[in-house]
Amino acid sequence: MRIERLRAFAQAWPQRETRRRSRLRHLYLVLRSALLWIVSILHFFPVCTFLVVLGMFIDPRKNDRPQRWFFRNVLRLAGVRFHVRYAPGFDPTRTSIFVCNHVNIFDAFVIYSAIPQFVRGLELETHFKIPAYGWMMKRFGNIPVPKDTNNPAAFRRLLRRAKQALDDGISLIIFAEGTRTRTGRVGPFQRGAFVLAQYTGYPIVPMSIVGSYEFHRTGSWMLYPSTITVYIHDTIETKGMRKEDIDALMARVHRIVAEPVERALAEREAAPEVSSASWRR
Template sequence: MTADRDLESAGENNPAAGPQRKHSKVFVFFNSLYHWLLCSAYFFPVCSFLVFLSIFVDTRKSDPLQRALTRNTMRLAGVRIETRRAAGYDPVRTYLFIVNHTNLFDPFVLYNAIPQYVRGLELESHFKIPAYGWMMKRFGNIPVPVKPRPADLKKMWRMTRAALDAGVSLVVFAEGQRTLTGRLGPFKEGAFRMAQQFGCPIVPVSVVGSFEFNNKLGWALHPRKIVVHLHEPIETAGLTKEDVPALRDRVREIMARTIDEYYENLQA
């Protein structure tokens, strides 16, 4: 279960840390293997069932089952998820969520933390992953072309517009790749141009503790708590193309502040 708390009253920004016990490499290896096997044994059969179910049942109606899939998968991976919402966050409004990208479990974490009916923009190569890719396609996620050909970009743009118009919130990893340090990398402008053109409000999202759980540098899993900060929404209506760089920088600054404070507290 996720615990929703107001960012204003949260106080500390190091909720995912706490004293972490250091284990031997042998323990980490077998513990990680155990959790990976548990996750896989649960995820792939249930995922395949949900893909089959989507042929007959609208994905909005099966959304509780999809959330249960991701929630239970994260529990089997040894993760506890806590969500902290800003005071101005509206749980029923359509948003474009800009999120830091740390590992392959990010979509699972976010699906538990975000109350809206939400889908994501993911690299088209992810849609080729067995079970997971089939689910992404059936459930209406939007492929981002690896090679940005004009026709593919226009298709992505149309799909994004259609999703937002239908009241579907979207998640975007503005860095375009997973971090190698846990810190926030530079942002691409595409998502911010979309938000400006479509007039969709942006919610900056800072996820802390996820990099320490698992990252691009290895396959090991380190069970822990992950905290998702849903910051104050930023309105984009009335902005022009010239405002996009400033919008991008503002969102990044908000996210980086929380992430940097988290690491400062880890080192204290």
């Protein structure tokens, strides 16, 4: 009888040990997430306020370097390892419309740290009401997007304002999905970014954020150890494009943006490391 109990205990031990390690791992991740949020927030608000005040006296173009330091530092303090891969056909000297997948609230920090030129974003007008962050976005010159973009007059005003920014040499970032992913995959694109490209003739640069969904997911406060890689793809010409070509352009850009994301999801299941031999740092 005693031997049977010992045998049963020995057989159950690996499962008990696995559960114990799982609980310890979860506790570690909870404590780590709480600490990273505290450190990030303590860094975010004072530095953000400083940059807002600085922007009252200095043109944002002239203090772009401290802004980039701030955005990248938020990622570091949140525990993110960060890499950028530039495709050979990307032209960093041209004012462009960057179209990117939307993952979580850290996307703005990721993208601003990755694009090697002066750039601003189109954001929902409700974001401009967020304390500190909204003030900073307004002071930096980001463009508010009205909730009702189906209103023709409001959409025309948005197009004119975006064109003026591009004509002034300011590249723009647009999340073409219009919402953050809940699955890790790239959702359907909305037409606005591509209508803007056809209307203005400025080129589009597709961007892919990979690894951010594993770091932080919408609806959760947990921050997991992760490496985020941003792929900046070849520049796509739009000058002379007809309105009839907008849907084909949208499908092409969606395919380009989604490919590294889908590849990473598939390779994560199969375990091998994602190859990046055709990309340059």
